Amino acid sequence: MAEAGDGLDDALDTAASPEVRDAFRQSLPAWFDGARRPMPWREPGKDGRRDPYRVWVSEVMLQQTRVETATPYFRRFVERFPTVEALAAAPLDDVLKHWEGLGYYSRARNLHRAAGQVVAEHGGAVPSTEEAFRALPGVGPYTAAAVLSLAFDAPLAVLDGNVIRVLTRVFAVTADARAGRTRTALQTLADALLDRERPGRWNESVMELGATVCTPRSPACPRCPLRPVCQAAALGTPEAFPVVSKRAPTPHHTIAVGVVTDDDGRVLIQRRPEDAMLGGLWEFPGGKVEPGESLEDACAREVREELGVEVAVGAPIARVEHAYSHFRITMHAFRCRVVSGEPRTETGEPWAWVAIGDLDGYAFPRANGRVIEALREQVRAPRLL
Numbered sequence: 001m002a003e004a005g006d007g008l009d010d011a012l013d014t015a016a017s018p019e020v021r022d023a024f025r026q027s028l029p030a031w032f033d034g035a036r037r038p039m040p041w042r043e044p045g046k047d048g049r050r051d052p053y054r055v056w057v058s059e060v061m062l063q064q065t066r067v068e069t070a071t072p073y074f075r076r077f078v079e080r081f082p083t084v085e086a087l088a089a090a091p092l093d094d095v096l097k098h099w100e101g102l103g104y105y106s107r108a109r110n111l112h113r114a115a116g117q118v119v120a121e122h123g124g125a126v127p128s129t130e131e132a133f134r135a136l137p138g139v140g141p142y143t144a145a146a147v148l149s150l151a152f153d154a155p156l157a158v159l160d161g162n163v164i165r166v167l168t169r170v171f172a173v174t175a176d177a178r179a180g181r182t183r184t185a186l187q188t189l190a191d192a193l194l195d196r197e198r199p200g201r202w203n204e205s206v207m208e209l210g211a212t213v214c215t216p217r218s219p220a221c222p223r224c225p226l227r228p229v230c231q232a233a234a235l236g237t238p239e240a241f242p243v244v245s246k247r248a249p250t251p252h253h254t255i256a257v258g259v260v261t262d263d264d265g266r267v268l269i270q271r272r273p274e275d276a277m278l279g280g281l282w283e284f285p286g287g288k289v290e291p292g293e294s295l296e297d298a299c300a301r302e303v304r305e306e307l308g309v310e311v312a313v314g315a316p317i318a319r320v321e322h323a324y325s326h327f328r329i330t331m332h333a334f335r336c337r338v339v340s341g342e343p344r345t346e347t348g349e350p351w352a353w354v355a356i357g358d359l360d361g362y363a364f365p366r367a368n369g370r371v372i373e374a375l376r377e378q379v380r381a382p383r384l385l
Helices: 008-015 018-035 052-062 067-080 084-089 092-099 106-122 130-134 141-152 161-170 180-193 199-212 231-235 295-307 356-361 366-377
Strands: 252-261 267-271 286-288 310-323 328-340 351-354
Touching: 008 018, 008 180, 018 180, 018 199, 052 067, 052 106, 052 141, 067 092, 084 106, 092 106, 130 141, 141 199, 161 180, 161 199, 161 231, 252 295, 252 310, 252 366, 267 295, 267 356, 286 295, 295 310, 295 328, 310 366, 328 366, 351 356, 356 366
Parallel strands: 252 328
Antiparallel strands: 252 267, 252 286, 267 351, 310 328
């Protein structure tokens, strides 16, 4: 139940007014028709409709990713995997390589698994019903609403960060936008405002407005088609919305990794388990530095524990700062050479000796990629220790 004064109950009442309804269902889509940005996944096929597969790929890529970042990845991805069948038949390593640098790799693994399921259970046709589409790996309420409304005109309202920002500003919602009860109420509000005759156009209109006009900072209120009904604009405080609770401090971890080389100058890499974070990607062996442990000792210990070899730790190669969604790391990479033992993994995950020039054939996390860049800059060194 909404708390008194947080705007949620009033929002539903206000949304029923003709002025607000017309603003969302007429003024906003009309604005979108003239302001929409050209995007490759918006291009219709020969039948005049959008390809559900391309819409699906784009929506998965756009989760946690800006349009300008996702666009070149999308073009390369659909060029390599133009159909659901092509994606399902591809090795996971190939899929992850084409996703490399986009982050949140579970999206790629789930998309690959889901493509296999679509081929096996639906004859390669992307399901058009909510129940069937939601049964696919990695598909949640937002993805289902976006893909099904855009590709099949299903009357489902999306609720993402852009939509939340627009709704909390228009209706001056002061409830914590991160709270589950607030998200539920905002979904109900979006459902009530949805143009059920053209749901895909409506969804894109709201998301486009949030991405280009109703932005987190310095929103362009004079250009907004919803300004006449926007309570935040009337208050003169649009940037005060959405109201969000403070996040806990972001944890930080110090990581030591070993760039282990053999006499031929090849480096030793291993693949992460598919069910782990960054699953399926390749990496240099390493891990967290324990309290009181030196970086060099941590490097040697981690290589021993992960690959069963004793190494001599040499000069540092790179120091990399990197942020993930819920924590940050400082990665220290060291040159290493094997003193004794043969590589092996307790979990049976693959490992490989790879020439530096062949590392591009493997998908690496971004932090490891920066180590590779530093390694290549130093490749002319006559000795690696």
